[in-house]
Amino acid sequence: MKILASIVSALCLIGTAAHAAPQATDDCAAPFQASGDTIVNFDFAGSQVSGGIVGAPCVTQPIDAVRDLWICYRSECNGIVEISTCGLTTLNTIIAVYEPSACGCPGSQVPIRCCNDDGCGKQSFVRCELSCDRTYMVRIMIRTNEPLGTGQVSFTCTGEPCPKDSGLTAPECRECCGARPPLVDALPQPFAPGQVTAVTFGRQDAPAGNISVLRLVDTGDQSLAPILGSGQLWTPQDFTAPSWDLATLGNLFGVAFDGQGNIFVAHTELYQDDVLGALGVSPAGDGRGAIYRIDGATGVPTLWRTLPQAAGAGAAVGLGNLDFDCERDCLFAANLEDGRIYSINASTGGISAFDVQSGAIEAESATGNGSAIAEGPNPNGTSSEPAGFAGFGATPFAVKMAGDRLYYSVWEQSGTPQSIRSVEVDAIGAFIPGTDRLEFSLPVVSPDGSGQGRPVVDISFDADCCMLLAERTALSFDSSGAHQSRAWRACFDAGSTSWTATNYELGSVGFSNWQNATGGIDYIDGALGPQAWVSGDFFSTPVIGGANYGIAGIPLIDANPGQNDLPGGPMVDLSVNKSMVGSLDITCWATEEPCSIETDDLSCVPNADGTISYLWDFTIVNGSGQQADMLILSDPAFAPNNVFFLPQPLPPNGVMQLQLPIQGAPGTELCFTATLVRLGSPDPCCTVDVCITLPDCECFEVQKLDLVDLPGAGTFGLNLDIVNLETWNAEWVTLAINPASIPAGFSADVTPDLIDVAPAVAFGGTIDVDAEATGGAISIVTDAPAGTQLSLVVGMHTLAFHPCCFRTIQVTVPQDGGAGGNPSDLNGDGVVNAQDLAVLLAAWGTASSEADVNGDGIVDGKDLAILLGSWNG
Secondary structure: OOOEOOOOOOOOOOOOOEEEEOOEOOOOOOOEEOOOEEEEEEOOOOEEEEEEEOOOOOOOOOOOOEEEEEEEEEEEEEEEEEEEOOOOOOOEEEEEEOOOOOOOOOOOOOOEEEEEEEOOOEOOOEEEEOOOOOEEEEEEEOOOOOOOOOOEEEEOOOOEEEEOOOOOOOOOOOEEEEEEOHHHOOOOOOOOOOEEEEEEOOOOOOOOEOOOOOEEEEOOOOOOOHHHHHHOOOOEEEEEOOOOOOOHOOOOEEEEEOOOOOOOEEEOOOOOOOEEHHHHEOOOOOOOOOOEEOOOOOOEEEEEEOOOOOOOOOOOOOOEEEEOOOOOEEEEEEEEEOOOOEEEEEOOOOEEEEEEEOOOOOEEEEOOOHHHOOOOOOOOOOOOOOOOOOOOOOOEEEEEEEEEEEEEEEEOOOOOOOOEEEEEEEOOOOOOOOOOEEEEEEEEOOOOOOOOEEEEEEEEEEOOEEEEEEEOEEEEEEEEEEOOOOEEEEEEEEEEEEEEEEEEOOOOOOOOOOOEEEEEEEEEEEEEEEEEEEEEEOOOOOOOOOEEEEEEEEEEEOOOOOOOHHHHHHHHOOOOOOOOOOEEEOOOOOOOOEEEEEEEEEEEEOOOOOOOOEEEEEEEEEEOOOOEEEEEHHHHHHOOOOOEEEEEEEEOOOEEEEEEEEEEOOOEEEEEEEEEEOOOOOEEEEOOOOOOOOOOOOEEEEEEEEEEEOOOOOOOEEEEEEEEOOOOOEEEEEEEEOOOHHOOOEEEEOOOOEEEEEEOOOOOEEEEEEHEEEEEEEEEEOOOOOOOOEEEEEEEEOOOOEEEEEEEEEEOOOOOOOOOOOOOOOOOOOOOHHHHHHHHHHHOOOOOOOOOOOOOOOOOHHHHHHHHOOOOO
């Protein structure tokens, strides 16, 4: 619908709360306090007679005096709160809700926000839009000539619950960082457009022809990728360079793309080997703690940094995972030896180090080994801390930036929940003291007697800013496997301010009950939909047969908890030795959907038989790269327009506005796929998921709302057409500006405020409100600044003003042309005279914009009336 209701026509709803609260009081200065979903008792015995209702158009007739009881209500939700006495008393009640304020007698200065009389027989029912943690005075009334008695009033929140403050905040995921490396586009057979995956390994596998410890996999085009459930593996192109071998780079685990397509990889001891890369030998180290940079255009690796590690065979601990933040131009790296996370600025070399156990933050400005924060016997080291593993509960592993916080995992002892924490980072990449906090902990894996831990070794975020996490089975920092390691998706709930994690099922039920992650996870949005891609061990059995070690995509949402998630996505066997596949990082997904649909309006359309249909106005964008000729809508509510031929072909990047009828009941949520199709092509152009909710069609529908400048400072006209959706005849229209919408110190008024609709308009008919007003357009005069939102309350009534209904229309104050120029001055000579009249008469009956004074699309008597009223020459 084009408008939102602030005062809703009455419906009868019986409240159902679990308990009854003490009763409302007769003294508005000391009202009963209530909040949330509750029921409040009331008893009018002994209640005093009070003044009547001021400014409440919902009563059936003027009321000079009432008996009233008062409740100070604090909303625990944002949105509609239903307040009802329906079925809870035999009394003839009236309910009024006053604008939010401190609890106490509202007096005549506080406007009534919502009210109802006889919404369900003699009782009343209000659906009122309230705000979190604001207090509202609620007045329950009976007329003075009514019998006294008792009853209850129920309060039910149907809006969004107020957020609970747990100290946590939602992650603020910004634009994705990792860029596609240019070298994959320079290959004799370039990679397909789309996302590229980098995978690290612990050992090269020469018999299988794999000579690298780093490989790029073409995961961009999934249009021909078989899902594992089909019984087939996916075999996309991959790439490795001769210099990405074990001898040059050593064992690798951590990996991250930067914003130019360069790849950072890090030394590890995680694969039971102590293989160091020759490239890492330097005055700063012997390959232990090395971070290498692979040039994205040439593929040439260089030693980028060496983090503090103890020298000597068998003494190294290695590094955890990496992440690159494009906004700060910083690489983040976890060091398993000193228990620190390092932030290294790629441009300046500036270093900030965060000690996970103590929370201490150290910094230096020099490049190199980080001498001021090195430890043990490292070259130039000054720390007195001993070399070796930092210890369980003190060692970070996975790192990932989101907004201004770095999310990281802490390697906990076996049998202890693995914790995910975060710390804030400033604009240049330095850690901010005192900002570290626990986000959540993952449940302990079922015991297998091995004593192995399952640290979270990789973190990523998907397009919904939900966290993706992968574990790796590890007996120690230099001995790891795969079984009983899990992958997770954790999403933040703003209402409870907490995380909820869902476990994916990977691999085979025969091996550790579908828990076969090896420590890499990231996000792909491809032709098969959004997916979490993971590295794993013993994939695919029994779907294909045998054991496969590599990477696989899982549908992002776990649709079948407790069942293998892999058959829903593709799997790539990388032909490596068991448990030798490591982490992965994937370049960014597209920042925009290939095609998109945006709802412009959902209009209520009355039918001749008294029923209501809908008209869906929407804009569709074809970003698929090929022409589209048809639109297919999967929901039967669009029948017979499920297959819709476009009025004309929609070219690539073309935009088209369409309008289609819909059948359905009010409040129904329709979620469907919309697919653009090119005639003669076996593949669709693109598919997008759409959800729309059919609105309630009570009261009236706004068919036209135009604003026009009128003579005089701060004066503009309102042209308004509304369609009657009630079964009774509309014979009066009232107009009023809600005082609460007028900024303090300003004024606003509408003229006329009462309009006689003659002849009466029945169901489905259109009321041309502005034509009924004297002089044409409705006049609004305000000194509020341009851009101010005014709430215009429009009421539609029968001859006796009951029944009636109300809607609120938001009107934005336009730029004022009345002081600087008169719209009736058609020739622009500064006066309104016979020359302007001649221009108007010459354009009579046309849509000439030069003579259309009120801007309603036609030059007619309304324009003439405005011009004559502005005559000054």
